Amino acid sequence: MPDLTKTAADSVAEQTVVAVDPAPQPRVKAEKARSLWGDAWQDLRRSWIFIISAVLILILLAITFFPSWFTGADPGHGDLAKHFLQKPRYGQFFSADWLGYDQQGRSVYARLIYGTRASVAVGFGTTLAVTLAGGFVGMIAGYFGGLVDSLLSRLTDVFFGIPFLLGTMVILNSFPERTTWVVIGALSFFGWTQIARVMRGAVITTKQADYVHAAKALGASTPRIMLRHILPNTMAPVIVVATISLGIYISAEATLSYLGLGLNGVSWGNDISDGGAQIRVAQWIMLYPSIMLITTVLAFIMLGEAVRNALDPKLR
Numbered sequence: 001m002p003d004l005t006k007t008a009a010d011s012v013a014e015q016t017v018v019a020v021d022p023a024p025q026p027r028v029k030a031e032k033a034r035s036l037w038g039d040a041w042q043d044l045r046r047s048w049i050f051i052i053s054a055v056l057i058l059i060l061l062a063i064t065f066f067p068s069w070f071t072g073a074d075p076g077h078g079d080l081a082k083h084f085l086q087k088p089r090y091g092q093f094f095s096a097d098w099l100g101y102d103q104q105g106r107s108v109y110a111r112l113i114y115g116t117r118a119s120v121a122v123g124f125g126t127t128l129a130v131t132l133a134g135g136f137v138g139m140i141a142g143y144f145g146g147l148v149d150s151l152l153s154r155l156t157d158v159f160f161g162i163p164f165l166l167g168t169m170v171i172l173n174s175f176p177e178r179t180t181w182v183v184i185g186a187l188s189f190f191g192w193t194q195i196a197r198v199m200r201g202a203v204i205t206t207k208q209a210d211y212v213h214a215a216k217a218l219g220a221s222t223p224r225i226m227l228r229h230i231l232p233n234t235m236a237p238v239i240v241v242a243t244i245s246l247g248i249y250i251s252a253e254a255t256l257s258y259l260g261l262g263l264n265g266v267s268w269g270n271d272i273s274d275g276g277a278q279i280r281v282a283q284w285i286m287l288y289p290s291i292m293l294i295t296t297v298l299a300f301i302m303l304g305e306a307v308r309n310a311l312d313p314k315l316r
Helices: 004-020 036-045 048-065 108-144 146-160 164-172 180-191 193-206 210-217 222-233 235-258 268-276 284-311
Strands: none
Touching (some): 048 108, 048 284, 108 180, 108 235, 108 268, 164 235, 180 235, 193 222, 193 235, 235 284
């Protein structure tokens, strides 16, 4: 007969050895879940449209904040005796003579650099103002609904029905001194309606989510729900619209300046308007501000398009 005691002891010993000295198991590192903004950033990093537009915008911002880095010439100084309609000297890079002179003897290149500050300041200032105003109106209307939504929606429709440039021209015509703040205020007064509509629609969709109902059930206050739960989840479409609109506001400022109702100073629109009278003999006066304006508007529109493609899950 087999030795049952020995067999049981051997089995226990084998199990003890296996339990004491287990085979090493490879550890699987858990991947960290990315948010919507994380996924969007990964897509933007691989988008050549975003890279090109971001580089152009960074250059424009550098010119805006540090114009003396790019030219030492005075954009308002005119020398009729020496530089009246002097042609560009393309071999003298970044000098006052590089892009020629206008009919008043002012450096076209210097005015191009300092005109960037005015146009970009108007674009960013107007975009910030309309985003805050339109976002506030749209959030209030979308969250509370009912009578509040009806009143604010009808108010938005009234402003939306007024032609944007025509209404802005009427306001600016009443100001003898049209500074940057005056132009920003006039453009913002009629430009907030689109942001308000986008925010209202996003809030109506977001407030039906389960986490919003859970916050209400836990007794969270209305301001906390709007700021902590609804606002962060409705910013994606607003950012897209605001980015695209920034380029539109820059072109609107140039259009108003071209018509004589824009900024009272150095501006691309003013230079384009002045160059129109000399286009047969000095095309460079009108050409280079036009190229700068087109490039700037295109850069912001490209940036907005890239952000829209990254944030919209339907386009992935």
